[in-house]
Amino acid sequence: MAGRFVPRTTAVPHQLPAASGTSAPPRDRTWTPQGPLDLRLVLSPLRRGPVDPTYRSLSDGSFWRATRTPAGPGTLRVTAGRDGRIEAAAWGPGAQWLLDRLPALLGEGDDPDAFRPRHRLVAATHRSRPGLRLLRTGLVMESLIPSILEQKVTTDEAYRAWRLLVRRYGTPAPGPQDGLFGAHGLYVMPDARTWSLIPSWEWHRAGVDAKRSSTILRAVRVARRMEEAAAMELPEAMARLELIPGIGPWTAAETLQRSNGAADAVTVGDLHLPGIVGHALAGNRNADDEEMLALLAPYEGQRHRATRLIMLSGRTPARRAPRMTPGDIARL
Structure with a gap:
């Protein structure tokens, strides 16, 4: 699926005003995938909530992500x-790294x-859904840390x-921010050292308990080893x-x-x-992990894709009363 790579330093169509101190024009690339590709379906797993500071999807059909690459911070449109x-x-600084890996990101x-x-x-x-592809960022920590934050809490709390x-x-x-994103523009997540220096009261203020913050601190101490995965x-x-103590199969799978x-x-x-898989494939909304794995056994090697398709089918059981009440440890 080799695509056409055209490294340039010309402005892209609809280029937005550059942020303060960001005057360098972007690098750009055009790539033609083989077969249909739905950008929203492919990139949506990177979005952590409706106001994720590292991700935006806009009404003009563009998708933006800010990330920390091995070459430094980068913004991709x-x-x-x-x-x-x-x-x-x-x-x-991470622009070329992001462009080089664009096909892999989009499921090449x-x-x-x-x-x-x-x-x-x-x-x-x-x-x-012929345009569904499974993305590959090549970056572990940017998915591992938010996955740890999502352990045993509601999605709203984690987001x-x-x-x-x-x-x-x-x-x-880096890149165009002023005018489009306002005061709450795109942000690149902290580097490993900065994560390690966040004081305990700031974790508390963000609603993160000691168990999850300690797991993140253990992970960032060996960030390079984690990235090798x-x-x-x-x-x-x-x-x-x-x-890493505190990282189990759920967190590892969500990351990988x-x-x-x-x-x-x-x-x-x-x-x-x-329950979603059980309801969709066997009419059993009370299925546990064991039954889910049994139902997914025919898809071995592609079980994550099967669950993505089930989620996209819209056939999910009717909501019941909440089984988990959001907590707010920041108020304690």
Whole structure:
């Protein structure tokens, strides 16, 4: 799926005013994937809540992400152009790194044709979503830290913690910010050292308990070793992440689905997923992890893709009374 790579330093269409101190024009790249590609479906797993400071999707069809690459901070803008072309622009020290890995990010290494639906619901969703690809960021920590924040709390609590900590300790993303994003522009998450220096009261203020903050602190101390998992096969990558006390199969799977494009990384231990899979495939909304894995067994090697398709099908059980009440440790 080799694409056409055109490194330039010309402005992209609809370029926005540069942020203060960011006068350098972007680098850009055009890439043509083989087959349909739905940017929203592919990139949506990177979004941590409706106001994630590291991610934006705009009404003009553009998708923006700010991240910390091995080459430094970078901002990436991606749009779908004419004739199926993907147009990208990037800013900052990490710009070239992001552009070099654009095809991988958008699922070039993914093989949806290897998927064989075994249930009518899954087959119908597979046909109706031909643009679904499993992304691969090649970056572990940017998905590991928010996944740890999501342990044993509501998504709203986790999203709030991520938003507050990134805005307070991260750095404004390079590239165009003023005028579009206002005071709450894109931010690059903190580096490992900065995470390690966040005082206990700031974790508390963000609503993060000592168990989750301690797990993050253990992970950032060995951030380089964690990042090596991006180049590993799934079993070895899972084992590498789970060496850290506080990181179990749920957190490792949620991370590697994004960093490695792991098509078989099943989210075991989730509060809702077994019931969703059980309801969709067997009419049992009370399914547990064991039954979920049994139902997904025909999709071995592609079980994460199967669960994505089930979630996209819209066939989820009716909501019951909340099983988890949000807490607010910041008020204690």
